[in-house]
Amino acid sequence: MSTGAGAITTGRLVFPRARRRMAANQIVYGICWLIVAIAVFFAIFGPLVRPHNPNYSLLQFQYVGPFQAKGYLLGFDSQGRDLLSRLMVGARTSMLGPLLVALMAMGAGTLISVVAAWWGGWVDSILGTVMDILFAFPGILLAVLTAAVFGAGLIAPTIALAIAYTPYIARVLRSAAIRERARDYIASAEVQGVSTWSICVRHLIPNLGQLVVAQATLVFAWAMVDLAAISFLGLGVQPPTADWGVMVSTGEAGVLQGYPLESLSAGLCIVLVVVAVNLLGERMAERGERKLS
Amino acid sequence: MLSSPLTKFILRRVGLLILALIVSSFVIFISLNLAPGDPLSALSGGRSLSKATIAALNREYHLNDPVLVRYWDYVKGVVLHFNLGTSIQFREPVSTLISQRIGSTAELVAYAAVLIIVFGVGAGIVGGLRRGVLDNSIIAVSTILAAVPSFVAAIVLIAIFAVDLHWLPALGNGSGFGGTIQHLTLPAIALAASAFAVVTRVTRVTVRSELSLEHVQTAVSRGIPWPLVVRRHVLRNASIPITTVVGITVTSLFALCAVVEQAFNLNGIGAALIQAALEKDFGVVQGISLVLVGAFVIANAVVDLLYAFLDPRVAIGARAS
Secondary structure (H helix, E strand, C coil), X not given: CCHHHHCCCCCCCCCHHHHHHHHXXXXXXXXXXXXXXXXXXXXXHHHHHXXXXXXXXXXXXXXXXXXXXXXXXXXXXXXXXXXHHHHHHHHHHHHHHHHHXXXXXXXXXXXXXXXXXXXXXXXXXXXXXXXXXXXXXXXHHHHXXXXXXXXXXXXXXXXXXXXXXXXXXXXXXXXXXXXXXXXXXXXXXXXXXXXXXXXXXXXXXXXXXXXXHHHHHHHHHHHHHHHHHHHHCCCCCCCCCCCHHHHHHHCHHHHHCXXXXXXXXXXXXXXXXXXXXXXXXXXXXXXXXXXXX | CCCCHHHHHHHHHHHHHHHHHXXXXXXXXXXXXXXXXXXXXXXXXXXXXXXXXHHHHHHHCCCCCCHHHHHHHHHHHHHHHCCCCECCCCCCEXXXXXXXXXXXXXXXXXXXXXXXXXXXXXXXXXXXXXXXXXXXXXXXXXXXXXXXXXXXXXHHHHHHHHHHCCCXXXXXXXXXXXXXXXXXXXXXXXXXXXXXXXXXXXXHHHHHHHHCCHHHHHHHHCCCCHHHHHHHHHHHHHHHHHHHHHHHHHHHHHHHHHHHHHHCCCCCHHHHHHHHHHCCCHHHHHHHHHHHHHHHHHHHHHHHHHHHHHCCCCCCCCCCC
């Protein structure tokens, strides 16, 4: 996307236009980090810093808008619960699920790609075929199926999405790992009798590190959208638990009556975090690829 | 005739389709049947049943047979009688349920696909051909749209165009051609939004990079009229990557339609899948999943076939890179 500015991060900048573009990019990425930091803060401390109990309803304040009741900044939802508190507390489930998906897919994807790159041959082609089959299966359909089997909840869809996203990580890492495998330092370590395990763990995987983290970041963003959709469908996090996906869904009745704030604010939270994480992940991936090539 | 590349391609793809259906039906059937939770409780709706009733229900739905036997019976039923089983929740054959609802889903996906192709590819070509304000705003809009999940897009569209402006209906299917178009416009836009963004970005980059190639510059310097250069030298070459991305995004709509149908209260197979998953109505879950997997494989085959027509250098069935 931003290849114009990304290609000249090293070396002196003499062109004022390029320098201005870079400065603008720095601001955009700064905002992205800020959004992620805020979301992480509320995911960890949300239940401690929330102003009100997110599940306590004051029915007389149903749909009262922002700034109208003192101490209730964003107003109330359809059941008279404090909207701001629900958004803060909702950060936890909304962020935890995608984090688990990213970590699991990252672990499995790294393992599979390093094994495929190291042994090559039939190991590589079998793993490649399995990944191709998984690719054909849309993640969200897999998540719906597991929710049907194991019942609604956060755990089953999380595992399903981790499985569905593993091939996305494995595909990118495999080609990078094959390139890295052919480097001299690996051969020299092998000649010196260093064990395969220790070459992979000490040298190969750390060198892929940036790419691994970049791919996991992108998976986090995709999984956040998918898990929120699963919760929206009623197959994930269950109401009355505050969760952004759930809030978009429970707020739909309000939208139809002309009080769209609950749905829209929760949707905005999702979109902001996803955009921020996506931009940061794309930049990391770009840098990781450049470092390895 | 049998050895022509097209026949071979179609035969191989039909084989792949059958293989995909067998593998996925097996995996889905086994996992649904080993699932915790008792289908009988879904049947009874929480009432306590007499022993005789339980035995009768077990016989009717073959709940006591081993899993593999039931899978074999299921496959036989599907192949011989087109019998996908019975819905516990709706008390009717799954095939009836699907055939009643699949039309609405097909309309929705087709409508969204048209939007993606016309506006996504169109905006990408416009942005790719000419730099400037229009191009920058296309980039900005597509960057934002790419991150908006379909269900959030659905809510925003309902809030603005249905509730606030009263331009279009918010929920339901509508009847007749005009009514259907009216009712499906917002859902189709919600479904198409993020795919539109992806298609626009890829189209724009492809057109831009084709423009900078030498054969295009040569054509321009030879005085060939600009529209002809664009059509013959730019778009023709750009058509392969564009077809790829349109194919990928349109096939991904099959899975997403569940979310959009639920948000707009449409009675397509996606919404039925979600309801069945919530109610543990496994016959329906299974039937609809197989339809979706089949649609996915067929759509991929159509895209591969298109490559060969678009670019004579690509042999039929070979992946264009």
